[in-house]
Amino acid sequence: MSGRRPLPLPERVAVTAAGVVTPIGQDLDTFWSGLLTGADGISLVERFPVADLRVGQGGEIKKLTRAVDWRGVPECRATRLLVSAADDLCAQAGGRLLAVEPERLGIVVGTALGGVEEGEHALAGATRRLGRALYDAPGHALARWLGARGPAVTVSTACASGATALGVGADMLRRGEVDAVVAGGYDILCRFVMRGFDSLRSLTRERVRPFDRRRSGLLLGEAAALVFLERERDAGPQRLGTLLGCGSASDAAHIAAPDPEGRGIERAMRAALAEARVDAGDIEFVSAHGTATPLNDRIEAAALRRVLRARADAVPVNSIKGAFGHTMGAAATLEAIVCLLAGRHGQIPATLGLEERDAACDLDCVQGTPRELRPRISLSTSLGFGGCNAALVIESA
Amino acid sequence: MRAPGIRAVGLLSGWGPGVASLPQDAALAARGRAVLAVERPALDPDRFRRSRRECLMGVAAVHAMLEDAGEGPEAIAGERTALLYATVAAYAPSNREFIEARGGSVYFPYTAGAAVPAETAIAFGLTGPYEILVGGAPATMRAIARAAVLLETGACDRALVLAVEVFEECADLFARAPSAFGAPLVEAAACAWLEPGEGLLTFGRRRGRPRDPAARPRLGEMLACEPLAMLGLGRDTGDGGPTRIEGAWRGELARLEWSDSPYRTRPRAA
Numbered sequence: 001m002s003g004r005r006p007l008p009l010p011e012r013v014a015v016t017a018a019g020v021v022t023p024i025g026q027d028l029d030t031f032w033s034g035l036l037t038g039a040d041g042i043s044l045v046e047r048f049p050v051a052d053l054r055v056g057q058g059g060e061i062k063k064l065t066r067a068v069d070w071r072g073v074p075e076c077r078a079t080r081l082l083v084s085a086a087d088d089l090c091a092q093a094g095g096r097l098l099a100v101e102p103e104r105l106g107i108v109v110g111t112a113l114g115g116v117e118e119g120e121h122a123l124a125g126a127t128r129r130l131g132r133a134l135y136d137a138p139g140h141a142l143a144r145w146l147g148a149r150g151p152a153v154t155v156s157t158a159c160a161s162g163a164t165a166l167g168v169g170a171d172m173l174r175r176g177e178v179d180a181v182v183a184g185g186y187d188i189l190c191r192f193v194m195r196g197f198d199s200l201r202s203l204t205r206e207r208v209r210p211f212d213r214r215r216s217g218l219l220l221g222e223a224a225a226l227v228f229l230e231r232e233r234d235a236g237p238q239r240l241g242t243l244l245g246c247g248s249a250s251d252a253a254h255i256a257a258p259d260p261e262g263r264g265i266e267r268a269m270r271a272a273l274a275e276a277r278v279d280a281g282d283i284e285f286v287s288a289h290g291t292a293t294p295l296n297d298r299i300e301a302a303a304l305r306r307v308l309r310a311r312a313d314a315v316p317v318n319s320i321k322g323a324f325g326h327t328m329g330a331a332a333t334l335e336a337i338v339c340l341l342a343g344r345h346g347q348i349p350a351t352l353g354l355e356e357r358d359a360a361c362d363l364d365c366v367q368g369t370p371r372e373l374r375p376r377i378s379l380s381t382s383l384g385f386g387g388c389n390a391a392l393v394i395e396s397a
Numbered sequence: 398m399r400a401p402g403i404r405a406v407g408l409l410s411g412w413g414p415g416v417a418s419l420p421q422d423a424a425l426a427a428r429g430r431a432v433l434a435v436e437r438p439a440l441d442p443d444r445f446r447r448s449r450r451e452c453l454m455g456v457a458a459v460h461a462m463l464e465d466a467g468e469g470p471e472a473i474a475g476e477r478t479a480l481l482y483a484t485v486a487a488y489a490p491s492n493r494e495f496i497e498a499r500g501g502s503v504y505f506p507y508t509a510g511a512a513v514p515a516e517t518a519i520a521f522g523l524t525g526p527y528e529i530l531v532g533g534a535p536a537t538m539r540a541i542a543r544a545a546v547l548l549e550t551g552a553c554d555r556a557l558v559l560a561v562e563v564f565e566e567c568a569d570l571f572a573r574a575p576s577a578f579g580a581p582l583v584e585a586a587a588c589a590w591l592e593p594g595e596g597l598l599t600f601g602r603r604r605g606r607p608r609d610p611a612a613r614p615r616l617g618e619m620l621a622c623e624p625l626a627m628l629g630l631g632r633d634t635g636d637g638g639p640t641r642i643e644g645a646w647r648g649e650l651a652r653l654e655w656s657d658s659p660y661r662t663r664p665r666a667a
Contacts, residue, residue, distance in 0.1 A: 010550075103603075112509065114531070119489075120496050122570075131574055134486060135510055136531045140647055151602055151649065153539065154531040156510035164528055171546055175398065177600070192496060196505035250480055250527035252518040255447075256506035264524065267476055271526065271552065386511025387518060388527060 010275060013170040013243045014235035015394075016096060017228040018337045019089025021081055023059040023221055023324040026066055027088045032341050034323070035349035036370050041324030042207070042219055048191045055203035058189050059221025059324030073145060076129070077188045078115050078138040083145050085224035089182065093228050096236070097146070097180070106150040106178035108169040109139040109226075110161025110185035111329035112384065114154070117190035138186065150178045157248070158384025159289075161185050162225065162332030163392050167246030169229050179234065184226035187328035193220060200256070202293060210290035210319035210351050211297050211365045213358040218291040221325030225333035240340040241396040244278060244377070247271025251387030258296060258383050262303035265289075265381055268389040269307045276393035278377055280308050283315055283393075285342055285375035286363075287335040289383050290319025290351065291326050300381060301361040316373060318366040322353030332382040336392050339378035343396020346374035400655050401545045401556065402594025402662030405468075406629040407461030409454065410585035410619065411435055414461065416629040423617035427581035431572060433617065434565040435584040445516075449507050451487045451563045452516035454586035458559060459517055462588040473590070474522035479553040481540040482514035483530045483560045483621040485646070490566035513561050525553045534644020535602060535651035537624045542600035542653070544591045554592070560621040561586040579618035587625035596639075596657030605650040620646070624653070632660050 020027070023041030024034035034041070041059045050056030066084045073083055090097050097105075114135025122130035131137065136154035143152040151172065157164045162185025169183030187193075197203050197220060204217030232242060249267035253259035273280060286308075289300055305312040320338055327334060342348045348371040357365050380392040411433025412418045412426070420426035427433060437450045438457035445453055463470060491508045506512065511529055518527070526547050530536040537560050544556035564571055564582040571578060616626050627642045641654040 114510075116492055116496075119492055123493065123496050127573060130570060131577065133489075133492075134531075135488070136485075136647070149604060151535075151539075152647075153536070156529050156531050157527065158509050158511045168528070168530075168543070171543065175542075175546070175600075177602075192492070192508075196495065196508065199505055248527045249476065250514075250518040250524050252522050252524045255512065255515050255519070267524065275550075275552075384511065385506055385509040386515030388511050388515075388529070 011174045012232035013173050014230050014232040014239045015227045015241050015243055015340060016230055016235050016239045017089055017093035018240060019085045019092055020225045020334065020337065021061065021084040022223040023061050026084060028092055035320060036347060038352055039323060041221065045189060050194060053194060053198045055198055055205055058219050059327065060189050061222055074132055074141055076115055076118050076132045076138060078186060079141040081188060081222065081224040082109065082138050082142045082186050085226045086142060086146060089226045089228060097228055100180040102147050102149040104150055104179040105148040106169065106172050106181040107139055107143045107148050107152040108165045108181055108183040109142065110155045110165035111135060111187055112156065112158045112161055113187050113193055113328065114138060116192050117188060120190065120192055146182065157388035157390060158386050159328050160332055160382035160384040160388040160390035161329040163246065163382045163390035164248060166243055166333065166336060166392060170243050170246060173229060173231050181229040182226050183229055184333040185329040186224035187222060187330055189220055189222040207353050208292045208322045208325060209353040210292040210322050211357055211361040212354045213356050215292040215294060215297060218293055218321065219325040221327040223327035223330040223334060225330045225337055227333065239397045241343060241394055243392065244395050245272040245276025245393040247275060248390045251389065253387055256385050258299050260299065262299035264387055264389040265300060265383050266303040266306055268391040269379065269381060272391040272393045278393050281311050282377050283308060283379045285339065285348055285378040286315055286317040287338045287378060287380040288317050288319045289381050290321055292321060296383065298360045301363050304363060313364060315364060316348050316366050316371050317363045318348055318351045320349065322351055332380060332390065335380045336394055339380055339394040340396055343375050346372060348373055398545050398598050399549045400594045400596045400598035400657065400659065401548050401591035403628055403659050404590040404592050404662050405462045405466035406589050406625060406632065407458045407465055408587045408626055408629050409435055409457055409461060411583040416633050419615050419630065422614055423581060427617065430581055432564045432568045433581055433583045447503060448516055449491055451561050452513050455513040455517040455559055455561045456520045458586035458588040459521055462590055466590055470521050473555065476524045477554040478523050479526035479544060479547050479556040480514055480518055480523045481528045481544055481556060481558050483537040483540045484562060485533050485620040487513055487561045487563055490563060493567055514559060517559060533620045533646025534623045535646050535649050537621045538600065538644055538651045538653045545598050548591065548593050556591045557588055558591060558625065559588045560625055562620045562622050581617045583617035583619050585619045585622035585626065587622045589625050589628060592662040594659065594663060595661050596655060599654040602649055602651040604648055606645050
């Protein structure tokens with residue numbers, strides 16, 4: 001016997017604001033309208049050389065357009081993406097963020113790459129940039145920009161990082177370590193990661209087609225996404241929703257590829273549902289990882305069917321990666337935000353690039369036009385290198 | 398929160414295997430060496446043919462922990478074991494090699510921060526909750542606190558907190574930022590086996606530096622491995638009473654305090 005006992009009901013954690021910078025919009029409203037209107041954020045990468053790569057396309061942010069005072073902010077692009085998203089978050093939070101005592105404001109950011117581009121610059125001769133190459137450097141720079149003096153934590157569960165960060169942030173609040181947390185994820189497009197995925201031949205030369213029978217791989221993108229978390233009893237009436245549960249699990253199968261049976265992501269989903277005290281039958285929308293690699297989408301669809309059981313045919317599923325690629329550390333936070341906004345606005349964005357659903361991805365994938373539906377409880381799934389799996393259960397306000 | 402009990406600790410470091418190899422005075426024992434490296438652990442060369450040294454160090458630390466516990470790998474396999482991993486820079490050598498184009502495509506996955514815990518999870522079949530924190534001693538201490546929550550809520554029956562730090566391949570880079578790191582830099586891999594324990598655990602942090610850097614002179618700079626090495630030292634040299642450890646990184650000082658001996662685990666049901 002394992003001595004398992006019922007999980008105590010965790011204190012509810014409210015999401016009171018969100019801020020983003022993405023290839024299809026550098027504020028929450030533009031991002032959302034871009035998803036609904038089918039904006040395409042994929043283009044030829046221009047910021048660094050790609051001519052020697054098999055694939056040179058990605059979801060690149062051509063210019064950071066927010067009117068941020070960059071004085072004192074390092075030139076590091078990862079940090080600047082984070083600060084841009086935080087600037088939007090501050091605008092969306094309407095002063096709530098500034099009202100938190102600096103010592104009681106925590107920062108938790110997830111990333112797959114951290115400041116690795118600074119390492120590229122440093123090894124090319126710009127040695128003063130070396131200190132920013134550590135993966136936790138951009139998170140600490142964000143804390144400084146926000147004036148936060150609480151814990152500044154970086155998590156790196158590869159492409160599930162943006163979900164893990166929200167779980168760690170919620171834990172900080174439940175233990176009373178802080179009064180509010182800025183949590184989320186980020187990653188940039190740089191030669192390091194483009195060269196890496198290009199060499200693995202994971203990148204498609206075509207368009208990104210999640211769950212489509214012609215899907216042939218992913219494209220990478222860059223983004224930062226942050227949410228403002230507070231204990232529900234401390235949060236005001238203005239909120240996007242509630243983070244009900246977070247679950248994680250290791251595949252223990254392969255260093256880069258997901259477990260072919262999807263058992264890790266299935267365990268993560270079940271753990272998130274258990275923490276949320278939500279039955280799979282209550283799920284009304286799934287914001288899927290949906291990278292558009294042949295393996296991921298088939299595995300994820302099968303795992304979702306096992307978890308959702310009879311409801312699998314009735315739960316709409318989408319992937320936002322067709323719109324601007326796989327944003328790695330930012331992806332899971334963006335997908336959590338999509339769950340919240342779908343509930344707020346009563347629309348589920350279509351999966352850009354999906355035209356002919358693969359029979360092996362036997363789900364109710366939203367395609368073509370947005371679905372008119374106001375999901376109350378949603379599930380978001382994430383898988384990453386190293387067998388990292390995470391899932392979030394989110395309730396819309 | 399309810400305290401986790403430490404059932405076993407595995408440690409290998411630039412000083413040698415286990416806590417017993419730690420010197421009384423790291424600076425003196427280093428004899429001017431900037432980095433004390435750990436040799437590539439001699440594990441199954443076929444199974445781990447592509448694995449990097451830092452990954453093998455993680456696997457070896459778990460083997461050392463199992464030896465300390467007097468258990469075999471089957472005792473930790475499965476979904477009821479959580480794995481929480483912390484590091485400052487174990488990914489640095491693989492990242493550097495890839496940037497300098499010395500690593501081929503098959504090595505790209507090893508550049509991920511998740512590579513070390515992934516190899517460890519694969520080697521021992523660890524399929525439970527899984528988190529990776531980046532940072533120095535406070536990250537490892539937070540991982541212990543996270544493990545305490547996972548144990549308390551029943552999300553797992555046992556939690557392994559693993560930390561790995563390597564310096565040799567990037568010694569020239571670390572040397573450019575001497576103020577950020579202590580000396581000597583001591584490579585290490587450490588793993589603690591946590592189970593439900595007795596008493597309470599307090600985790601706190603503030604801006605500042607350690608008030609009581611008592612263990613530091615014995616360890617050298619082990620970054621994320623430091624708290625686990627200190628817990629190993631505390632068990633072997635302490636009085637078995639309440640234990641407090643502190644650790645700092647980037648101006649943050651974290652503190653973990655057990656109200657009872659951390660080395661007592663609750664008896665398991667038959």
